[in-house]
Amino acid sequence: MRLISKILPPRILIVLCIGVLSGMTSCKKDSFTPITTPPVGLGGDDWKHDSIDAFIYDSLTVPYNVAVYYKWLPGQLDFPTDITPPDAAKVVPVLKALLNVAYAPYNIQTGNNAFLRRYLPKALELAGSAEYLPNGAIFLGQAEGGTAMLLYQVNYYSRMKADSNAFKQMMHTMHHEFGHILNHNVLYPVSFKTISTGYTGNWYNISDADARQLGFITSYAQAAPDEDFVEMVSSMLAGGPNGPSGGYDEYEALLSQTGGPSSPGYQTIKQKEAVVVDYFQRVWNINFYALRATCRTAFVNYLQ
Amino acid sequence: MKRISLYILVVMMVSAGCQKKDSDTIGGLTPDQRIAKALAAYQSKLMGSQYGWIFVESTTGIAYNQGVSQNGPAITLAYYMQFVDSNTVVMFSDFDTSMSVPKSSSYRIKELTRPALIFDTYSYLHVPCDPDPAISKSPFGPGYGWGTDFEFSFSDSTVPAAAGDTVHLRGNLNSAGGLLIKATQAQRDAYYSGALRNNTTALLNILEYFKRLTVNGVTYELRPNADRTITVTWTSGGQAESQTTSYYFTASGLVFATPIVAGSATLTGIDNLLWNPGTQTITATVGGQAATIKGATAPISNDVNAPGRWWHYANDNGGYWASWNGWHVNGVDDAFGVTQVTDEGGPFYQFAYIPNLLGPRNGNPNADAFVPLVVKNNALALGNYFSVPATPPSFAGGRATFTELGTIGTIPAGSPVDKSDQVLYNPAGFYLVQTGAKSYDMVLASNARSWISWFSPF
DSSP: OHHHHHHSOHHHHHHHHHHHHHHHHHHHHHHTOOOSSOOTTTTOOOOOOOHHHHHHIIIIIHHHOOEEEOSOOTTTSOTTOOOOOOOHHHHHHHHHHIIIIIIHHHHHHHSSSHHHHHHSOSEEEEOSSOEEOTTSOEEOEEEETTTEEEEOOGGGOOOSGGGHHHHHHHHHHHHHHHHHHHHHHSOOOGGGGGTOOOOOTTGGGSOHHHHHHTTOSSTGGGGOHHHHHHHHHHHHHHOBSSOTTSSOBOHHHHHGGGTOTTSHHHHHHHHHHHHHHHHHHHHHOOOHHHHHHHHHHHHHHHOO | OHHHHHHHHHHHHHHHHHHHHHHHOBTTBOHHHHHHHHHHHHHHHHHTOTTOEEEEEEOOSEEEETTEEEEOOOOEEEEEEEEOSSSEEEEEESSSGGGOSOEEEEOEEEESSSEEEEOOSOOGGGGGGOSOHHHHOOTTOTTOOSSOOSEEEEOOSSOGGGGTTEEEEEETTTOOEEEEEEOOHHHHHHHHTTHHHHHHHHGGGOOSSEEEEEETTEEEEEEEOTTSEEEEEEEETTEEEEEEEEEEEETTEEEEEEEEEETTEEEEEEEEEEEETTTTEEEEEETTEEEEEEEESSOSSOOTTHHHHHHHHHHHTTOOEEESSOOEETTBTTTTOGGGOOTTSSOEEEEEEEEEEESGGGTSOSEEEEEEEEEETTEEEEOSSEEEEOSSOBOGGGSBBOOEEEEESOOOTTSHHHHHHHHHTOTTOEEEEEEETTEEEEEETTTSOEEEEEEOOO
């Protein structure tokens, strides 16, 4: 102190000290300014809730702990991609169909909704159109690491018998994506990956009928072992595309395109079937054939 | 001295820290508060227009999907929108004649990089964006709409209150320009009274290819094109002049996106189009003056060299002319059902005119072919039976006239191919109207009620 006071008169020093103090207090005060309204967008968007939101809350959020995103959220789906949001009028019918035809069979087989409540991805995202890829293929659905499931083409939904192909395709997509979610939780046996060879990124150049001769239930199954496994699940539960009728056909009908029971294609697919059935029994304690029967009944009963 | 430096340092640090605080707020508001204020201001701006808004959307001619762009026609569309509450919008659209009844959907105003207006459930606005070409009828190809948007950023650089009666928007995916213009009560009432439909359907009632607008003693030819543009042709000192622009309809009439400047006259649009079935005429007003639109059997100025150019373009390049639908007759696209035929070797793909398909190299006399192309084993193939015109056609009188040389296979009488051939060999011949660098419409000269739209796939 002495040294300083020799250079600066005490008054200046006091002014300096006050300046430092007041500067500090004003900064302190600023950092304690309480926020009276939350930052914009924190906690997600909100809107005027209507009967669609009420249906989602009562039928999916409460029993299954699932949030449904049907309104367009920028960046939620692939960007920058031309996808359109669902028609609001289609949302509840699609969700009802999912509950009755895709979810109910699991509840019946497991006794209650605990299985789906635990494993259904917590976010279900809906898109009105498909997502078109540069190679000419389209996305009908996607599963994201066990947390979200994305269902496209909601605007094409119809429960009329005449449109059963589109309906079956939607159910096929749902079972396909839910199969991925189950695999994300417990992987299928590694030996499944060695049943077939010839997985290819160019699967979209192969017709479904040709793929069946090669031992793949659909051409998409030929994309990778993961897809192969869930295509087996979804084709057995909901049928597969481009069967003998030209549209979606039941699993047995698809098998007729392999070249018959003695053909290598048929035997490969049957080997995969055995792994799928075993996986569901051992890992999830679900009788897959019984589940399949329940799915088919539910589907037939739901068509108008 | 050391201590003094320390004090000075402390003061500098503290005051620097405090200075930073000052830049956190503008007008005493934090960024969050300003964002919330801007969103609320835009919300009240949209809902504050008592009679709603007319929304004009103009595309750039570029559409994006998966980050890959495609080029195509730049179009302009018009909507009427009323933002009835914080999440609901009711709209009309001129995109299709079926969209002249009000439809309700949802919207939301949200902070993205800029405050954004998002139409977040499917509406009329989404149909031209739909990636499914069966829905959007887009010429950009599967995965692309028309380059329109349904997610927009507010792009005015002023605050909403200062924007007045217009609000500018810019699409977030395709950068389509949007302009919201406050509607008047008369405009709103016109939409709700069905005037939009009168305007959008009027021209469809004229069955002739050539449509003539007469106003103030001057005649103009109107040609609406498949790419949502319209070509206006007039004669000046014996010379034909024409201008092509995108256009849109409101409940008040047809609006040229770029005004047509024909000599001393400037046409901004055609108002109050109304079809009169008794006189088979459309009445309208242009610039406040009474106008009529009628069908005509011949072009206002025939492009006499077009038939030769048309034939030579395909012949000299070793290509062909293709049509998706075959003949349009009396207001009906694909009048003979060529797209439905499957008995010609495979599913129908295109109807084609192929110059010099036949010749000595395949043991035939030189001849053209008027032939359906079908898909067989994932490749294009000729139909099983078709007609063979003499090559080249006659170009006399500024028309193309075809004569049959023979047939390949046996054409079943009354089949779509047979009916298509009967139009082609009409002795009246055809006017060729060039509609683009590589596209022509071929119009039957006898009554101008039958035509086929050719494009070159190469």
